[in-house]
Amino acid sequence: xxxxxxxxxxxxxxxxxxxxxxxxxxxxxxxxxxxxxxxxxxxxxxxxxxxxxxxxxxxxxxxxxxxxxxxxxxxxxxxxxxxxxxxxxxxxxxxxxxxxxxxxxxxxxxxxxxxxxxxxxxxxxxxxxxxxxxxxxxxxxxxxxxxxxxxxxxxxxxxxxxxxxxxxxxxxxxxxxxxxxxxxxxxxxxxxxxxxxxxxxxxxxxxxxxxxxxxxxxxxxxxxxxxxxxxxxxxxxxxxxxxxxxxxxxxxxxxxxxxxxxxxxxxxxxxxxxxxxxxxxxxxxxxxxxxxxxxxxxxxxxxxxxxxxxxxxxxxxxxxxxxxxxxxxxxxxxxxxxxxxxxxxxxxxxxxxxxxxxxxxxxxxxxxxxxxxxx
Amino acid sequence: xxxxxxxxxxxxxxxxxxxxxxxxxxxxxxxxxxxxxxxxxxxxxxxxxxxxxxxxxxxxxxxxxxxxxxxxxxxxxxxxxxxxxxxxxxxxxxxxxxxxxxxxxxxxxxxxxxxxxxxxxxxxxxxxxxxxxxxxxxxxxxxxxxxxxxxxxxxxxxxxxxxxxxxxxxxxxxxxxxxxxxxxxxxxxxxxxxxxxxxxxxxxxxxxxxxxxxxxxxxxxxxxxxxxxxxxxxxxxxxxxxxxxxxxxxxxxxxxxxxxxxxxxxxxxxxxxxxxxxxxxxxxxxxxxxxxxxxxxxxxxxxxxxxxxxxxxxxxxxxx
Ligand SMILES: Nc1ncnc2c1ncn2[C@@H]1O[C@H](COP(=O)(O)OP(=O)(O)O)[C@@H](O)[C@H]1O
Ligand SMILES: [Mg+2]
Numbered sequence: 074x075x076x077x078x079x080x081x082x083x084x085x086x087x088x089x090x091x092x093x094x095x096x097x098x099x100x101x102x103x104x105x106x107x108x109x110x111x112x113x114x115x116x117x118x119x120x121x122x123x124x125x126x127x128x129x130x131x132x133x134x135x136x137x138x139x140x141x142x143x144x145x146x147x148x149x150x151x152x153x154x155x156x157x158x159x160x161x162x163x164x165x166x167x168x169x170x171x172x173x174x175x176x177x178x179x180x181x182x183x184x185x186x187x188x189x190x191x192x193x194x195x196x197x198x199x200x201x202x203x204x205x206x207x208x209x210x211x212x213x214x215x216x217x218x219x220x221x222x223x224x225x226x227x228x229x230x231x232x233x234x235x236x237x238x239x240x241x242x243x244x245x246x247x248x249x250x251x252x253x254x255x256x257x258x259x260x261x262x263x264x265x266x267x268x269x270x271x272x273x274x275x276x277x278x279x280x281x282x283x284x285x286x287x288x289x290x291x292x293x294x295x296x297x298x299x300x301x302x303x304x305x306x307x308x309x310x311x312x313x314x315x316x317x318x319x320x321x322x323x324x325x326x327x328x329x330x331x332x333x334x335x336x337x338x339x340x341x342x343x344x345x346x347x348x349x350x351x352x353x354x355x356x357x358x359x360x361x362x363x364x365x366x367x368x369x370x371x372x373x374x375x376x377x378x379x380x381x382x383x384x385x386x387x388x389x390x391x392x393x394x395x396x397x398x399x400x401x402x403x404x405x406x407x408x409x410x411x412x413x414x415x416x417x418x419x420x421x422x423x424x425x426x427x428x429x430x431x432x433x434x435x436x437x438x439x440x441x442x443x444x445x446x447x448x
Numbered sequence: 449x450x451x452x453x454x455x456x457x458x459x460x461x462x463x464x465x466x467x468x469x470x471x472x473x474x475x476x477x478x479x480x481x482x483x484x485x486x487x488x489x490x491x492x493x494x495x496x497x498x499x500x501x502x503x504x505x506x507x508x509x510x511x512x513x514x515x516x517x518x519x520x521x522x523x524x525x526x527x528x529x530x531x532x533x534x535x536x537x538x539x540x541x542x543x544x545x546x547x548x549x550x551x552x553x554x555x556x557x558x559x560x561x562x563x564x565x566x567x568x569x570x571x572x573x574x575x576x577x578x579x580x581x582x583x584x585x586x587x588x589x590x591x592x593x594x595x596x597x598x599x600x601x602x603x604x605x606x607x608x609x610x611x612x613x614x615x616x617x618x619x620x621x622x623x624x625x626x627x628x629x630x631x632x633x634x635x636x637x638x639x640x641x642x643x644x645x646x647x648x649x650x651x652x653x654x655x656x657x658x659x660x661x662x663x664x665x666x667x668x669x670x671x672x673x674x675x676x677x678x679x680x681x682x683x684x685x686x687x688x689x690x691x692x693x694x695x696x697x698x699x700x701x702x703x704x705x706x707x708x709x710x711x712x713x714x715x716x717x718x719x720x721x722x723x724x725x726x727x728x729x730x731x732x733x734x735x736x737x738x739x740x741x742x743x744x745x746x747x748x749x750x751x752x753x754x755x756x757x758x759x760x761x762x763x764x765x766x767x768x
Contacts (some may be wrong), residue, residue: 172665
């Protein structure tokens with residue numbers, strides 16, 4: 074096995090030499106059903122179609138239980154799909170056993186072998202690949218340096234912090250130069266500060282190695298900050314795949330709109346009457362709709378709201394919170410009994426209980442039943 | 449901390465009954481036999497007049513202690529013990545059971561447990577099969593082996609066309625008889641070990657195996673580098689307790705050969721064990737209690753030593 078260590082560390086744009094390491098991953102109609110003892114069928118992954126471009130970091134985002142881990146395990150080969158196919162580049166790997174696929178997998182709780190030192194953990198995949206001892210040692214050391222744990226090689230996993238364990242897990246997954254790197258909620262066991270730091274680290278490592286990476290998370294902020302593109306998933310079904318900002322600004326349905334954003338998007342009912350969007354208090358906030366008359370949901374993000382004298386939405390402030398640069402106001406709007414959030418500049422002179430007018434620079438309109446977006 | 453201290457007397461009251469029983473049935477006998485082991489020519493008498501009578505015709509300098517008399521304090525009993533050929537044979541037989549059949553049993557149990565853990569169907573069936581010896585009486589099991597290996601009508605001899613070959617009947621060699629005892633010990637010891645290992649295996653996180661699979665780890669390396677280390681606390685526990693148990697091997701020999709015998713007719717001490725030897729010292733006439741006590745002290749010393757060695761070794765090899 075001819076292995077040149079250096080070629081591993083070159084950035085992805087360095088030329089053809091790195092290109093054969095990372096591949097495009099294509100999931101076609103991928104479906105996974107679990108049948109439990111009583112015969113009840115759970116469709117964990119439902120007709121999933123995604124193409125993950127070579128060398129990119131993709132965030133697989135969705136609420137807990139939506140089938141993210143299952144998707145990852147299907148790609149890894151640890152689970153066999155009920156239907157559909159998986160391609161690595163042009164190669165159909167659907168029926169290929171996991172050990173032949175050349176993937177690196179970082180488990181949610183790392184699954185570091187507790188009885189082995191960091192060095193032995195990182196060496197383990199190489200020993201299986203029969204890499205000569207000296208070369209393996211050098212590779213392990215280099216990989217450890219890459220993830221900044223080069224001085225912890227003789228420690229056991231239980232002598233490491235969560236963040237350090239996580240790096241060991243990444244080093245172990247990367248050391249065999251996988252074609253695809255799969256990370257299953259790798260930051261969920263870390264505290265807030267470490268999570269922030271480590272996700273930047275993962276981003277850096279991914280850039281330096283240029284490996285096609287799929288990063289599973291239920292944390293929208295995490296997915297948005299780290300990914301080249303995100304795939305939003307719900308109940309086993311792909312909702313949307315796009316660049317983080319595009320998904321945030323142009324969600325395809327109400328689920329995606331609600332799932333992304335912190336503080337969350339404001340959603341409430343309104344009516345489409347004769348192509349015009351009418352609030353419950355009778356105000357018309359938009360028009361030009363071609364859909365038939367019906368009740369719809371409208372959604373606008375807190376930062377889309379502006380306080381303005383001739384705004385169409387009448388609101389009474391309920392709570393004013395200064396959050397650093399901005400101010401978040403919670404207010405009641407006329408005709409509704411739930412509160413909405415708005416983020417406004419700090420220099421606004423607002424008092425609790427004051428009646429204000431709000432204007433909306435952008436709003437989404439969703440079908441009330443399907444959640445499909447009209448506008 | 450303070451609360452614990454204040455509750456100390458409550459704990460003491462709760463523990464008192466069992467402590468009392470332990471004192472009567474464990475601590476006092478241990479102390480007693482320890483003392484007896486170092487009393488030279490100790491003679492136990494059930495009543496005072498016995499002692500008085502014997503005083504008439506034996507050396508007047510005999511001291512009295514614990515309902516018996518003795519000629520001095522020393523290691524006379526140990527010298528007698530190690531000069532006795534039977535005791536040396538007992539040592540050898542016991543050592544064989546401990547150092548051969550226990551490791552073999554542990555290894556077989558481990559392999560069976562791993563195999564059972566990896567199969568899906570029929571698992572309950574096999575589990576039951578392997579657990580049966582555990583709920584079977586040792587003596588009854590011994591009888592089964594006794595008839596299996598009977599010289600004339602034993603199933604084994606019939607099966608392998610060796611009728612006339614004596615395993616445990618008169619004329620049996622040490623090797624043959626020990627082979628039967630070995631098989632018996634393995635079979636008898638498997639069940640409990642398999643159950644313990646199985647529960648241990650089920651506690652190992654499946655993700656270690658998935659991680660190993662993704663890294664293309666061959667089966668045997670998964671076994672030696674992952675399963676065994678992760679199971680090592682249980683392997684240690686099983687090995688230590690089995691060693692202790694095997695040092696006290698006794699009833700299985702009786703089970704195979706019959707009451708009061710440690711070997712076939714004509715050679716009834718062929719497979720005598722340490723416990724068997726000690727037991728034989730305490731016959732009703734009550735004579736050489738001292739030698740018996742010395743024997744049990746030796747056994748105690750050996751078990752202690754082996755256990756200490758194992759604990760020491762475990763520091764290096766066991767991963768908690
Ligand atoms: N081995 C399994 N057997 C049965 N159901 C499973 C199994 N693994 C996952 N599921 C079910 O599939 C769904 C998706 O699970 P999972 O992929 O773990 O979700 P996520 O990782 O997004 O939290 C859940 O409803 C879960 O209960
Ligand atoms: Mg999961």
